[in-house]
Amino acid sequence: MTEKVRIAQLSCGPEYSGVQKEIYDAAAMVDAEVFFPDIALADVQQGFSEFGLDVRSPDLKLAIARAKALVEGRIDADAVFIATCFRCAEAAIVRNELRRYIHENSTLPVVSYSFTERTTSGTLLTRMEALTTIARRRALLAREEQEGITMGIDSGSSTTKAVIMKDNEIVGTGWLPTTEVLKSADGVVELALQEAGLRFEDIEAIGTTGYGRYLIGKKYNAQLVQEELTVNSKGAVYLADRQHGSATVIDIGGMDNKAITVQDGIPGTFTMGGICAGASGRFLEMTAKRLGVDITELGPLAMKGMEDTVPMNSYCIVFGTQSLVNALAEGSSREDVAAAACHSVAEQVFEQQLQEVDIKEPVIMVGGTSLIQGLVRAMGELLQTEIVVPPYSQYIGSVGSALLASGFIRGE
Amino acid sequence: MVKVFIYPATSLILSDMVARFGHEPLGSAIGIRERIQTPGIESPPLQITPEEPKKGLKWAAVEVPSGVRGRMAVYGPLIEEAEAAIIIRDPDYAFGCMGCARTNELIQFHLRHKEIPLLDLAYPTSDEEGVGFVAAIKEFLTGLKTEGSA
Numbered sequence: 037m038t039e040k041v042r043i044a045q046l047s048c049g050p051e052y053s054g055v056q057k058e059i060y061d062a063a064a065m066v067d068a069e070v071f072f073p074d075i076a077l078a079d080v081q082q083g084f085s086e087f088g089l090d091v092r093s094p095d096l097k098l099a100i101a102r103a104k105a106l107v108e109g110r111i112d113a114d115a116v117f118i119a120t121c122f123r124c125a126e127a128a129i130v131r132n133e134l135r136r137y138i139h140e141n142s143t144l145p146v147v148s149y150s151f152t153e154r155t156t157s158g159t160l161l162t163r164m165e166a167l168t169t170i171a172r173r174r175a176l177l178a179r180e181e182q183e184g185i186t187m188g189i190d191s192g193s194s195t196t197k198a199v200i201m202k203d204n205e206i207v208g209t210g211w212l213p214t215t216e217v218l219k220s221a222d223g224v225v226e227l228a229l230q231e232a233g234l235r236f237e238d239i240e241a242i243g244t245t246g247y248g249r250y251l252i253g254k255k256y257n258a259q260l261v262q263e264e265l266t267v268n269s270k271g272a273v274y275l276a277d278r279q280h281g282s283a284t285v286i287d288i289g290g291m292d293n294k295a296i297t298v299q300d301g302i303p304g305t306f307t308m309g310g311i312c313a314g315a316s317g318r319f320l321e322m323t324a325k326r327l328g329v330d331i332t333e334l335g336p337l338a339m340k341g342m343e344d345t346v347p348m349n350s351y352c353i354v355f356g357t358q359s360l361v362n363a364l365a366e367g368s369s370r371e372d373v374a375a376a377a378c379h380s381v382a383e384q385v386f387e388q389q390l391q392e393v394d395i396k397e398p399v400i401m402v403g404g405t406s407l408i409q410g411l412v413r414a415m416g417e418l419l420q421t422e423i424v425v426p427p428y429s430q431y432i433g434s435v436g437s438a439l440l441a442s443g444f445i446r447g448e
Numbered sequence: 449m450v451k452v453f454i455y456p457a458t459s460l461i462l463s464d465m466v467a468r469f470g471h472e473p474l475g476s477a478i479g480i481r482e483r484i485q486t487p488g489i490e491s492p493p494l495q496i497t498p499e500e501p502k503k504g505l506k507w508a509a510v511e512v513p514s515g516v517r518g519r520m521a522v523y524g525p526l527i528e529e530a531e532a533a534i535i536i537r538d539p540d541y542a543f544g545c546m547g548c549a550r551t552n553e554l555i556q557f558h559l560r561h562k563e564i565p566l567l568d569l570a571y572p573t574s575d576e577e578g579v580g581f582v583a584a585i586k587e588f589l590t591g592l593k594t595e596g597s598a
Contacts, residue, residue: 049515049548051487052522054498074485077541095488095547121513124550153501153514 041068041168044113044144046102046134048095049121055155059119062160066168073102073111089133096120096130103134107141114171117164118148136394139297139305145170146305148392162308166265170303176443177270177302180279184240184445187228188437189221189256190264191248194290194317195404198224199434200232200239201442208232209431217248218255225256241444243267243437247291259444264433269296269303271436272400275426282396286415286423287403287432288385290317295389297396307392315384317405319353323377326360327370331408334374338410341375348376349383356380378410386418400424402432450592453530455555457523458490459544462534462585469589474526480545488547492522508554519551527558532565532592534585539571565592 043063050056063070075083075098083101084090091097099118105111118134120127131148138146147163149155170177182201190197192214198221200208210227214220229236243260244253245267253261264287272278272285279301287294293316296306309315324334346368348359356377363373399421401412406429416423428435450471454462457475466473478493496518504517507524535556539545546552559566567588572581 045487047487049488049513049518051491052496052500052516052518052548053514054496054500054518055514056487057495072485072487074483077480077482077484080484080489080541092549093547094541094545094549098484098489098547121515123511124513124515126549127513151514153498153518 041066041114041171042112043068043070043115043117043164043167044073044102044106044111045070045117045119046099047119048093048099048127048130049124050119050151053121053151053153055151055153058155058157058160059117061157062164065157065161066165068115068164068168070117071113073105073113075101075105075111079105087137089130091126091130093126096127099130099134103138106144107138113144115167116144116146117167118146120150122150122152132392135305135392139394145303148305148307162263162265165263166303166306169262169266174302176440177266179440179443180274180301182439183442185234185238186241186243186438186441186445187225187239188243188245188434188439188441189225189252189258190431190433190437191217191221191244191246191252192290192433193247194321196220196224196246196248197431197434198228199428199431199438200228200234201435201438202232206428206431206435208234209428209434211430214248217251221248221252221255241441243441245433245437258441260437260441262437262440265294265296265306265308266303267436267440268294268402268432269298269436270301270440271432271434272402272426273298273301274439275428275432275435276398276400276424277426278398278400278424284393284395284397284399286385286390286399286401288317288381288401288405288411289403290321292316293385293389295385295393297393305393307389309389315381315388317381317403319356319381320377320405320408320411322353322357323360323374326357326364327374329370334378335408335410337371338374338378338408339413341369341371341373341410343372343375343379343414345372346376348380375410375414378408379414382411382414382418386415390419395419397421398424400426402426402429404430406430451529451531452589452592453526453533453559455533455535455552455559456539456544456546457526458546459536459539461543462536465585466534466589469586469592471532471589471592474530476522480542482542489541489545490547496522507558513550515548516551516554519546519548520554523551523555524558527555527562530559530562530564533559533562534567534588535559535569537568537570543571
């Protein structure tokens, strides 16, 4: 059994919100333990005075003092989890500043979350898994080249993808909409094998990721079953050839979105969101359907349109759809509506998630939605930077899995 | 005997004073420790479940953070029960401390708007103020006793 990863919790409100047990449960699922840095009452006063953020809530002052103790090495930890109540402005400021402070002044992986009483261990699982992976598998994540013949399978909420890699080259791909998880996986594996001209027995190691990773991992006896935050960031910097230095990875998925800052291929801070489908690829799928075009045609259509001419706010998918229908009824062109939909999704991601990570260039967009040029353009305009979309960006999870899985061929 | 809500609710000193003068202190049965090894400064003695923030909706609306509502589920009923209250403003953490500033504001607001005898005192910063502080609490509690027995 591996040694437990020790996650230091800096928080305000989880006990009185009734979610502390959920945090413990999520950590236990990934063989980690949550602990509270032991500090003296006197340190609380000193800690926040030195930090310079004079908040009113004593528990937030306690979180600041604990963060200082971690950064200064007075307390040992493998990772940090910051959690505060959703809708508390004071806590949001502290959460943000502490995440930045720890990221800039230590090598500790850190993730933050704002909870409600409805937060469950399932919601926290992917975040905890990513935290423990970074802490536990630094050596594996340092891998920069794929070796041997490996396969990566990404079972996403909308689509299932497979990639076969051989000697650092992609030799086969498969892509299908996700229907039945296992059936879709079997389909993409077959497609990838056909394209690669290989038999299943030739595959030396397999990695799985995405929502169906456990089920598929079990069926195919995968050596690596890994959440998509670490896998996608690894795949992104590998495909974009930015394995050294800093980068930001944005993945607007079918069900949730990820924004990850990466340093030398290893995730530093990340956010994962998806409260409403209005800020996800799902809204763009709906838009394409309403406009009568295939999703692959939405991007080129949007590139011809002017988003400013159509008011659209997809904060909520229902209202977003309403704006879409109204705009078409008022005679707006399909091009303008497509552009407005892309802009709206980019804006939601920008407002809801990208404020929580420090954007470091280059910004790499990955996942199926990165092929929608209109969305990439809108994101670039909002971030005022040129977005990098690497080749095979829609296969990012599979490529990351195949790359990391090759570490298991020789038992790393 | 009068039921006296104490703020900070974690102050064992205030709780003891109220009891010594023959009244029933309403507060949390925990003291602030010199070393903090729990999630918060005044971690609840019992497991709070996600039901508590829902019960807290009686005192705070749904847009109020869950931590505030969870705390109000604990302190709200005590405030309703209170026949008198003592509020110590800006106390030293060692005297007693409650982790969430927003809940503290809300608790004090409810106490000030309840028509009960209320002692609203600043925490002393010198020995001299300390003597006056204790005397003021004693006078308040003695007065309650007189009213109660009248």
